[in-house]
Structures are given as C-alpha cells and as structure tokens.
Amino acid sequence: MRKYDAIIIGSGPNGFAAAITLQRQGLSTLIVEGADTIGGGMRTKELTLPGFKHDVCSAIHPMALASPFMSSLPLKEYGLEFIQASYAAAHPLDNGDSALLYNNVEETAQDLGVDGQTYKKLVIPIMNQWESLALDIMGPLRFPRHPMDLASFGLKALKPATWIASSFKTQKAKALWGGVTAHGIQPLSNWATSAIGLVLMAVGHRYGWPIPKGGSQSIADALAAYYLSLGGEIQTGLWVKNIAQLPDHKALVFNMGPRQILQLQGTGFSETYRRSLGRFKQGMGVFKIDWALSEPTPFRDVRCQQAATVHIGNTFEEIANYEKNAHMGRTGQKPFVLFAQPSRFDYLRAPEGMHTGWAYCHVPNGSTANFTTHIENQMERFAPGFKDTILAKSTMNTVDIEAYNPNYVGGDINGGLMDIYQLFTRPTLSLAPYRTSNKNIYIASSSTPPGGGVHGMAGFHAAKLLLKDHFNVDVTL
Numbered sequence: 001m002r003k004y005d006a007i008i009i010g011s012g013p014n015g016f017a018a019a020i021t022l023q024r025q026g027l028s029t030l031i032v033e034g035a036d037t038i039g040g041g042m043r044t045k046e047l048t049l050p051g052f053k054h055d056v057c058s059a060i061h062p063m064a065l066a067s068p069f070m071s072s073l074p075l076k077e078y079g080l081e082f083i084q085a086s087y088a089a090a091h092p093l094d095n096g097d098s099a100l101l102y103n104n105v106e107e108t109a110q111d112l113g114v115d116g117q118t119y120k121k122l123v124i125p126i127m128n129q130w131e132s133l134a135l136d137i138m139g140p141l142r143f144p145r146h147p148m149d150l151a152s153f154g155l156k157a158l159k160p161a162t163w164i165a166s167s168f169k170t171q172k173a174k175a176l177w178g179g180v181t182a183h184g185i186q187p188l189s190n191w192a193t194s195a196i197g198l199v200l201m202a203v204g205h206r207y208g209w210p211i212p213k214g215g216s217q218s219i220a221d222a223l224a225a226y227y228l229s230l231g232g233e234i235q236t237g238l239w240v241k242n243i244a245q246l247p248d249h250k251a252l253v254f255n256m257g258p259r260q261i262l263q264l265q266g267t268g269f270s271e272t273y274r275r276s277l278g279r280f281k282q283g284m285g286v287f288k289i290d291w292a293l294s295e296p297t298p299f300r301d302v303r304c305q306q307a308a309t310v311h312i313g314n315t316f317e318e319i320a321n322y323e324k325n326a327h328m329g330r331t332g333q334k335p336f337v338l339f340a341q342p343s344r345f346d347y348l349r350a351p352e353g354m355h356t357g358w359a360y361c362h363v364p365n366g367s368t369a370n371f372t373t374h375i376e377n378q379m380e381r382f383a384p385g386f387k388d389t390i391l392a393k394s395t396m397n398t399v400d401i402e403a404y405n406p407n408y409v410g411g412d413i414n415g416g417l418m419d420i421y422q423l424f425t426r427p428t429l430s431l432a433p434y435r436t437s438n439k440n441i442y443i444a445s446s447s448t449p450p451g452g453g454v455h456g457m458a459g460f461h462a463a464k465l466l467l468k469d470h471f472n473v474d475v476t477l
Contacts, residue, residue, distance in 0.1 A: 161190075256406075288395065329364045333377070
C-alpha cells in the first residue's frame with residue numbers, strides 16, 4: 001500500500017480542514033471515513049418522503065462565512081452556494097410580536113426600541129473587529145495578536161448570559177438574547193455563556209446565517225472536490241478499530257472525540273494522557289425531528305417564515321429555566337426549540353409547493369425520551385395549524401444521533417460541554433490541545449478549540465502544529 005505523510009480519520013469539516021491544510025503544503029494525505037458517504041455533520045438525505053431533502057445534523061451555518069479558514073477556500077468554484085434569508089433569526093413571543101435578528105445591526109437595534117442602544121454597544125465593536133478577533137478566539141489559549149480587542153471582547157464574553165440579559169429592559173430584547181445564547185447548550189447562568197451569543201449576533205450582522213443551496217451535503221461535496229483537486233485521497237466505508245488497519249504513514253490526525261479515540265487500539269498513548277481524555281465532560285444531547293410539510297409553517301407572525309432560524313421558547317426566563325433543568329437531567333413539556341425551514345429559500349429541498357422542516361431541542365445526555373409531542377406542541381403554540389401541515393416525520397433521539405455519528409456522544413452535537421472549564425482546555429489541559437502523548441498523533445475534532453460548528457478551525461490548528469513539528473513549516477491565515 002502507498003505510504004502517506006498523514007492520514008486523517010473522519011471527514012467532517014475539521015477533518016477536511018486538516019487534510020486541505022496539509023495537502024496545500026505538498027504533503028501526501030488520505031482521509032478515511034467510516035460511513036459510506038463523506039461529511040460528518042454535513043449530510044443531506046431523504047429522511048421522510050421521496051424528494052424531501054433533510055439536513056441530518058447541521059442546517060444553518062453562522063460560522064461558515066465568518067471562519068478565517070473557510071473563507072480562505074475557493075469553495076464557490078467547486079459548486080458551493082449560500083443563500084441568505086431576510087432575517088438571520090426570529091424569536092416569536094406569546095403576545096404575537098417577534099424579536100428579529102436582522103442582517104443589519106441598525107435595523108435590529110431600531111426594532112428593539114429602548115434596548116437598541118444597549119444592543120449596539122454590545123455587538124457593534126465585535127462586528128467591526130471580527131477579522132482580528134476571529135484569529136484570537138477561534139483557537140487555543142495563546143498570546144493574542146490583538147490583545148486590546150480581545151480584552152474588550154473578553155470583558156463581555158466571560159459573563160453569564162443571565163447577567164447581560166439583566167441589562168435589557170424589555171422582554172423582547174431579553175428573549176432574542178436568550179435564544180441566541182442557548183445555542184451554547186448549557187445553563188445560561190454559566191460563566192462565559194455570553195460568548196456564543198455575542199459571536200453569533202455579530203457574525204449574523206457581518207455575514208448572515210447562511211443556508212447552503214441543496215443542503216449541508218453541498219459543503220462537504222465542495223470541500224471534497226477542492227481537496228481532491230489538490231491531490232488528496234478519500235476512502236469511505238472503513239471503520240478504524242486498530243491503527244494497524246491503516247496504510248503506512250508518518251502522522252495521524254483524529255477528527256474524533258475522546259471516547260472514540262480511547263477505543264482505538266495501537267495509539268500508544270501514555271496512561272496519564274488516557275486518564276486525562278477519560279475525564280472529558282459531555283454536554284446535553286439533542287432530540288431532533290425532520291418533517292415533510294404541505295405548506296410553509298403558519299407562524300402567527302409571518303415574518304418568522306423569512307428567518308433562517310426560528311427560536312421557539314418565548315421569554316428569556318422560560319428558556320433559561322428549561323436549559324438549566326435539562327442540564328440537571330430533568331425534562332419539561334415546553335422545551336426550547338430551534339427550527340429551520342430551508343425550503344422557503346431553496347427550491348431544491350422539496351417537491352414544488354411542498355416544504356421541509358428541521359427542529360431539535362436540548363435534552364439530558366443519553367436520554368431516550370420521545371420529545372416529538374413536546375416539540376410539535378411548541379411549534380403549534382406559535383404557529384397554529386402547524387400539525388395539520390405534517391405529511392411525514394423522522395425522529396432521532398440521542399442514541400440514534402450517536403449511532404449516526406459516534407462523535408456525538410449521548411447526542412452531544414458540540415463535541416463536549418463548552419463551559420468555561422472546557423472552552424479552551426479541551427480535550428485536555430494544554431496550551432497545545434491538538435497534540436497527544438504520541439508525538440505522531442493529533443486531535444482535530446470539535447472536542448478541541450474552538451469547539452462545535454462548521455468552521456474548520458480546529459482542523460487547521462491541528463494541521464498547523466503537525467506541519468511545524470514534523471516538517472518545519474509554518475502556516476498562517
């Protein structure tokens with residue numbers, strides 16, 4: 001068999017990012033994927049009825065255009081096209097009004113009324129400094145390239161989301177803030193939960209929350225096409241259980257989580273390092289539903305039909321209470337639901353006149369409870385008549401989600417709890433968390449900084465270290 005400079009196990013966004021970074025420097029690389037198709041969390045399939053294309057995991061991609069790595073790639077030349085909705089996000093309230101995350105920050109602030117100035121003070125500095133901030137916050141702990149910008153961001157980002165919520169006067173502004181910060185999949189009272197809300201809002205105003213035309217699979221296909229054009233190779237259908245199964249190589253890159261890595265034989269890790277990986281904490285899981293629908297979702301506020309993502313949860317307090325209880329292993333009947341209807345903007349997703357719906361809620365890790373009724377009741381609450389539009393559905397509990405992608409342990413789609421203790425020190429406490437105790441093996445999954453999302457930054461940082469350690473090559477973005 002051919003000898004490779006590096007083999008990358010896993011074809012998610014970080015696996016491709018590592019492989020592309022290495023291949024760009026002239027190394028010979030191979031991506032090995034256990035499933036029969038590439039993509040990891042970027043896959044699109046007919047889960048309900050023929051002709052209805054559903055994103056199996058990720059559907060809306062706030063970080064895809066905001067990522068320094070992804071923006072460095074000529075993916076448009078390889079067929080990738082993003083669609084922008086009228087609003088990045090919408091958050092309907094019981095009173096019939098909705099909070100809206102416009103693509104324009106001034107419009108968002110104006111819509112928030114008396115809270116507009118507070119909102120602008122929070123978000124505009126991050127929006128304007130994003131290019132410099134992204135290089136410092138989307139990676140491991142290190143001396144920042146732009147220390148003043150990072151310090152200003154950190155003073156806000158390290159606060160619990162509950163603290164910043166208290167600076168708003170209206171339920172509308174608090175609800176918008178709560179829905180966005182709840183993407184962090186942890187109690188909103190945790191330290192540093194403001195970070196994800198600030199980032200998602202800021203990049204929403206800079207880049208929107210884009211929808212990939214044809215489905216998330218199109219991102220994976222474009223990454224693969226570009227990678228292959230560089231001379232890289234891909235092998236699917238090979239679940240690696242022992243390193244001895246692989247062709248000869250100089251280095252390995254795992255786009256895998258700690259639990260999967262520990263199950264591999266032949267890694268040669270020290271017992272100390274293995275114990276450290278074993279202490280890694282998982283976050284909440286998710287319960288997901290895909291629907292084939294007969295018509296657009298009949299939201300009481302029709303503007304919600306024009307949003308990339310709709311946050312179903314009513315008030316900040318209601319969302320915060322649910323997230324806290326789910327984190328503690330308790331469940332409620334009114335979950336916080338993230339909903340998207342890509343077919344409103346992409347005609348390729350469903351037969352003419354029909355639509356797809358995609359939704360999930362956070363649940364205790366490993367829960368096998370069926371949340372279908374709870375999610376659909378929440379949808380009906382803000383979109384009366386929604387249940388009447390359902391033609392077919394497909395559900396996935398946390399066990400199903402982990403079976404689909406073993407990196408999602410217990411349904412944890414963030415690759416591990418992203419609290420203040422594991423935000424940067426993941427999967428181990430190290431200034432170079434992509435290295436392992438075996439000098440020839442690196443980790444490049446969402447279980448390393450900067451965590452979950454389709455951005456490829458973890459893969460880039462892992463490849464950067466590999467190049468420096470073994471080939472004396474320094475790469476930058």
